[in-house]
Amino acid sequence: MSIRQDGVAEAIRTEQARVTMLYDRLDLARRRAEQALGEVFGRGGAVANVQGRVEREVAAAEQWRRLAQLSGVERGLCFGRIDDADGVTTYIGRIGLRDDEHESVLIDWRAPAARPFYVATPGDPGTLVRRRHLHLRERTVIGLDDEVFDLERMSESDRRSLVGEAALMAALRRGRTGRMSDVVATIQTEQDRVIRSDLQGALVVQGGPGTGKTVAALHRAAYLLYAHRDTLERRGVLVVGPNTMFLRYIEQVLPALGETQVVMATVGELYPGVRAVAADPPAAAVVKGDARMAGVVAQAVRRRQRVPEGDLEIEVDGGVARVAHETCARVRDRARAVRLPHNMARKLFVTEMLRELARDLLVSLDDSLALENFLPAEAVAALEKELPGRQEPYTEQELAYEAERLWDLPEVRAALEALWPELTPQRLVSELLSSPETLAAVAGDLDWRAMVRPASAPWTVGDVPLLDEAAELLGEDDSASRVAARRAGEARREAELYAGEVLVSTGLAEEGVMVASALADRHDDDGAALTTADRAAADRTWAYGHVIVDEAQELSPMAWRVVMRRVPALSLTVVGDVAQTGSAAGARSWAEMLEPYLAGRWREERLLVNYRTPVEIMEVAADVLHAVDPLLEPPESVRRGGAAPLAVRGGPEQVPLLVEAERREIGEGRVGVVTSDAVHTRVAALVPGGDDLDAPVVVLTVTQCKGLEFDSVVVVDPEGILRQSARDLYVAVTRATRRLTVLCPDRLPEVLRRLKSTL
Numbered sequence: 137m138s139i140r141q142d143g144v145a146e147a148i149r150t151e152q153a154r155v156t157m158l159y160d161r162l163d164l165a166r167r168r169a170e171q172a173l174g175e176v177f178g179r180g181g182a183v184a185n186v187q188g189r190v191e192r193e194v195a196a197a198e199q200w201r202r203l204a205q206l207s208g209v210e211r212g213l214c215f216g217r218i219d220d221a222d223g224v225t226t227y228i229g230r231i232g233l234r235d236d237e238h239e240s241v242l243i244d245w246r247a248p249a250a251r252p253f254y255v256a257t258p259g260d261p262g263t264l265v266r267r268r269h270l271h272l273r274e275r276t277v278i279g280l281d282d283e284v285f286d287l288e289r290m291s292e293s294d295r296r297s298l299v300g301e302a303a304l305m306a307a308l309r310r311g312r313t314g315r316m317s318d319v320v321a322t323i324q325t326e327q328d329r330v331i332r333s334d335l336q337g338a339l340v341v342q343g344g345p346g347t348g349k350t351v352a353a354l355h356r357a358a359y360l361l362y363a364h365r366d367t368l369e370r371r372g373v374l375v376v377g378p379n380t381m382f383l384r385y386i387e388q389v390l391p392a393l394g395e396t397q398v399v400m401a402t403v404g405e406l407y408p409g410v411r412a413v414a415a416d417p418p419a420a421a422v423v424k425g426d427a428r429m430a431g432v433v434a435q436a437v438r439r440r441q442r443v444p445e446g447d448l449e450i451e452v453d454g455g456v457a458r459v460a461h462e463t464c465a466r467v468r469d470r471a472r473a474v475r476l477p478h479n480m481a482r483k484l485f486v487t488e489m490l491r492e493l494a495r496d497l498l499v500s501l502d503d504s505l506a507l508e509n510f511l512p513a514e515a516v517a518a519l520e521k522e523l524p525g526r527q528e529p530y531t532e533q534e535l536a537y538e539a540e541r542l543w544d545l546p547e548v549r550a551a552l553e554a555l556w557p558e559l560t561p562q563r564l565v566s567e568l569l570s571s572p573e574t575l576a577a578v579a580g581d582l583d584w585r586a587m588v589r590p591a592s593a594p595w596t597v598g599d600v601p602l603l604d605e606a607a608e609l610l611g612e613d614d615s616a617s618r619v620a621a622r623r624a625g626e627a628r629r630e631a632e633l634y635a636g637e638v639l640v641s642t643g644l645a646e647e648g649v650m651v652a653s654a655l656a657d658r659h660d661d662d663g664a665a666l667t668t669a670d671r672a673a674a675d676r677t678w679a680y681g682h683v684i685v686d687e688a689q690e691l692s693p694m695a696w697r698v699v700m701r702r703v704p705a706l707s708l709t710v711v712g713d714v715a716q717t718g719s720a721a722g723a724r725s726w727a728e729m730l731e732p733y734l735a736g737r738w739r740e741e742r743l744l745v746n747y748r749t750p751v752e753i754m755e756v757a758a759d760v761l762h763a764v765d766p767l768l769e770p771p772e773s774v775r776r777g778g779a780a781p782l783a784v785r786g787g788p789e790q791v792p793l794l795v796e797a798e799r800r801e802i803g804e805g806r807v808g809v810v811t812s813d814a815v816h817t818r819v820a821a822l823v824p825g826g827d828d829l830d831a832p833v834v835v836l837t838v839t840q841c842k843g844l845e846f847d848s849v850v851v852v853d854p855e856g857i858l859r860q861s862a863r864d865l866y867v868a869v870t871r872a873t874r875r876l877t878v879l880c881p882d883r884l885p886e887v888l889r890r891l892k893s894t895l
């Protein structure tokens with residue numbers, strides 16, 4: 137064995153000892169959590185009172201959470217080490233761990249002390265002399281990568297043990313698994329800037345395909361939860377993704393970073409109780425996504441606040457209660473003028489109308505009993521002198537009593553309901569979209585015909601912002617819940633005190649994983665355990681502490697209104713690429729989309745290095761990008777040496793053979809077949825696996841493949857994709873990490889001329 141090999145083996149032994157010790161600490165922490173859980177349940181059925189049961193649930197839920205966190209970080213627990221010029225060595229991992237003396241033995245990657253690991257560069261190493269990456273297979277150290285910043289200051293034995301194949305390149309060469317992995321060991325400096333950017337304000341991250349926008353955004357979520365746990369445990373973090381496929385693709389990243397409490401949703405899922413997956417045809421998507429739709433919905437609500445053509449007349453008690461047309465209009469105007477949401481203002485309208493009806497009935501009654509009916513006019517005049525004030529004959533009580541009696545009559549209710557109905561957002565939007573007549577009346581210049589559809593049609597993603605808008609304008613009659621909220625406020629103060637005690641008694645306070653206020657928040661009145669994520673996802677009016685929007689270029693102006701409502705403090709991370717916009721209602725520029733909400737108050741970071749796609753494929757993609765916009769430049773690939781991208785003659789029937797060949801080429805990795813919308817069903821029928829991300833081969837439309845990647849990509853029907861848009865073709869050809877094949881029945885589209893062709 138050479139001196140160098142000797143040194144490397146020695147270094148691996150040293151690191152193995154450290155890693156073994158760290159896993160021992162992890163096991164110990166797990167055993168403690170399990171034990172604590174056992175003790176909680178050990179208290180068993182003996183807990184008789186509500187408080188005891190609540191305590192048990194709280195404690196159990198927290199220990200489960202702790203266990204989930206500890207299990208999530210098993211893979212690659214420790215991945216880095218830094219040595220500084222003073223001889224201090226620090227190990228960096230997915231979570232922080234301490235020894236029995238409470239000394240830190242592993243630093244959480246998000247802690248300030250771990251920062252040099254990510255930001256040191258040969259040109260600016262700070263105090264570091266070396267950065268080391270540790271590669272583990274399960275709990276065994278199988279390799280090391282060193283970057284030396286100051287050889288002079290390293291000891292002789294350390295110099296002998298230097299090892300080095302760039303960790304990043306090793307990570308990038310790995311076969312894909314169908315799911316996104318974290319990159320905590322190899323975060324690059326420009327990504328680190330994004331990840332650790334301030335919580336406050338809006339950050340826009342613009343970058344071409346494969347520049348690590350998604351991965352950086354998810355690490356940012358984990359970082360913010362770590363650095364601002366107090367705020368974010370209570371308010372929660374929301375990640376908005378373009379479709380459910382994408383959310384499945386990224387769902388394992390945050391748990392692997394020890395975070396299990398982030399809410400993930402598509403725009404179609406942001407309205408509780410509705411789960412919209414269907415997309416609108418492009419023409420409808422454009423109209424529904426137009427910011428002017430907010431005004432359209434508002435008009436639709438106003439149209440439901442009616443006055444009768446003539447006087448309002450309701451048959452009551454064999455007679456007629458009447459309110460003059462002008463009075464109805466005045467009552468409606470007054471109810472509108474209070475500027476409350478429709479369902480709350482309705483209360484005012486109904487109350488006043490009932491009083492008008494009551495007054496009319498009492499007047500009729502009075503009239504029938506009037507003295508004039510029984511006495512001569514002179515006698516009445518004499519009486520009037522003696523009993524002034526006959527103009528105001530009814531007391532408040534009399535009116536109120538009569539109004540209440542009227543409200544119990546179905547015919548009265550029905551008449552008032554017709555004038556100012558209580559509305560749900562679902563009813564309003566459904567009735568609006570299925571009524572050409574209403575649409576024509578309220579849609580102004582918009583091409584409303586594109587939106588018309590039957591009342592029974594399922595909700596589309598484009599409907600969700602309309603429902604949300606309607607919910608804002610309609611509101612809920614929440615007087616009862618406000619009283620309840622006041623009571624809950626008092627109960628809450630007690631709950632917080634109590635939660636503090638629970639944290640101390642379960643040892644969680646010491647570990648700092650939770651704050652008492654957040655714990656108190658998690659439990660509703662009857663003690664059922666609710667995480668912040670559960671509560672936030674179920675509450676339309678929830679104000680998140682931070683919102684991350686990925687593939688943000690796809691959101692329409694109306695969808696942005698929904699997102700902005702979820703984060704009134706405007707603490708946002710907006711991640712995307714305006715060159716990849718697929719939705720006809722999506723963004724062409726960030727300024728255009730965000731200015732209405734952020735008015736200059738946003739900062740932008742650009743990611744310029746493509747970690748996914750090798751140079752050879754990006755050269756093809758660059759031509760497609762120029763067809764999108766000649767001024768746009770693709771990101772620079774960090775890797776060279778992929779196979780030459782190919783064009784092959786054939787249609788959908790060729791796909792199974794081609795896919796088999798690709799599978800042989802890539803071995804363990806994944807093949808993605810990306811098709812035009814037109815041929816998708818045909819191709820999907822030919823290939824087993826469909827859209828299951830865990831299958832070795834998946835078949836997706838361009839919309840579905842957004843944000844995903846595969847070792848080998850087969851693009852089917854490039855002409856059809858190009859007809860959809862050049863942006864779609866750009867997305868399709870930038871999904872590959874190693875191999876790209878384009879299947880084309882005859883002439884290759886001009887933008888793909890660079891492909892090596894067998895046509």
Ligand SMILES: Nc1ncnc2c1ncn2[C@@H]1O[C@H](COP(=O)(O)OP(=O)(O)OP(=O)(O)O)[C@@H](O)[C@H]1O
Pocket residue numbers: 304307308317318319322323324327343344345346347348349350351352713716747748842843844845870
């Ligand atoms: N620092 C890194 N270390 C290792 N791999 C990385 C790093 N940064 C990015 N990658 C890898 O590059 C690939 C692309 O990353 P990601 O999907 O986040 O890019 P993106 O900018 O969101 O792309 P798109 O615009 O196509 O959605 C992923 O496989 C990711 O793991």
